[in-house]
Amino acid sequence: MFAIVLEGGLVRGVVTDKEEERNIPFVVIDYDTEGLDEEELTKVKQGDGTESDAYVSADCAGKAKIDIADLVEQMRHLYDLEKKDDS
Numbered sequence: 001m002f003a004i005v006l007e008g009g010l011v012r013g014v015v016t017d018k019e020e021e022r023n024i025p026f027v028v029i030d031y032d033t034e035g036l037d038e039e040e041l042t043k044v045k046q047g048d049g050t051e052s053d054a055y056v057s058a059d060c061a062g063k064a065k066i067d068i069a070d071l072v073e074q075m076r077h078l079y080d081l082e083k084k085d086d087s
Contacts, residue, residue: 002061003068011057015064023060030055 002021005012011028031054033041042056 003064003066013059014061016061017064017068021061022063025058025060027056027058
């Protein structure tokens with residue numbers, strides 16, 4: 001399972017508790033582009049064929065220093081955490 005780490009509303013990283021998931025690349029797409037220069041923006045193709053400007057960064061998942069499994073159990077009563085079928 002992955003955990004997305006935020007600080008002050010900014011994604012600081014993605015961590016996992018599974019060895020085989022470490023170093024899997026991920027991309028963060030931020031559509032809040034206010035105050036950014038044009039050269040900081042990337043065109044992101046949308047599902048309807050249009051393009052939107054976004055700030056995009058990439059990294060790889062790191063080793064979790066938290067107990068993700070415990071967090072999932074704590075949150076299970078609030079959210080449906082079962083695997084979703086995207087088909």
